[in-house]
Amino acid sequence: MRISDSVANYILELLxxxxxxxxIQRNELASFLGCVPSQINYVLTSRFTPEQGYIVESRRGGGGYIRITRLKLSKADMIMHIINGVGDSLDGASARAMLENMVGGAVLDxxxxxxxxxxxxxxxxxAVPKELRDTVRAMICKSMLLATRT
Known part of the structure; x- marks a missing residue:
């Protein structure tokens, strides 16, 4: 089993x-699981995303922690949460990753x-000027996701 699978399974068990x-405290979890702290970050950003039904919050500092919350939302509410997270700009790679996560989380077919x-x-x-593509992409993405809610 890969270390990222072990980290994800441990976090799922905690949840x-x-x-x-x-x-969780990232450094403590990394030490406990025998990996580097950046591996914890990787798992959190790739497997515990809003598209997959999770909110990840962090607080830095000596008593810092990472809080992972499993969302209990309908698909329509989940899509609205994702739309709100898109922002004003969306690059192509982020769009593809978001869509893959949505398929993986059964939010989209x-x-x-x-x-x-x-x-x-x-x-x-x-045909869109390069400096405007990410803005146009975000607008199209939001509109298309809104159309899938119904």
Whole structure:
């Protein structure tokens, strides 16, 4: 088993034991699991995303912690949460990763994700000036996600 799988499984177990909210200290968890702290960050950013039904908050400093909360939202509410997180700009790589996470979290089906990805692609936005593409991509993404809520 890969270390990232071990980290994710440990965090999932913590969430299950704590009723959906777990607080961890990154350095302590890394030491306990025998990995580097950046591996914890990688797992949190790739497997505990809003698209997959999680909120991750961190507080820095000596008593710092990372709080992971499992969301209990309907698909429509989850999509609205994702739309709110997109912001005013969205690059192509982030859009593809977000859509993959949404498929993995059963928020979108594969066909819908592929259609949205096609609309957000560099090829589809080729006529848009480069300095505006990420802004236009964010707007299109939000509009398409809104259309999938119903």
């Amino acid at each position: 299950n034991q704590a009723g959906g909210i777990a607080e 594969r066909q819908s994700a592929e259609l949205i990805a096609a609309a957000l692609s560099e090829k589809a936005l080729a």
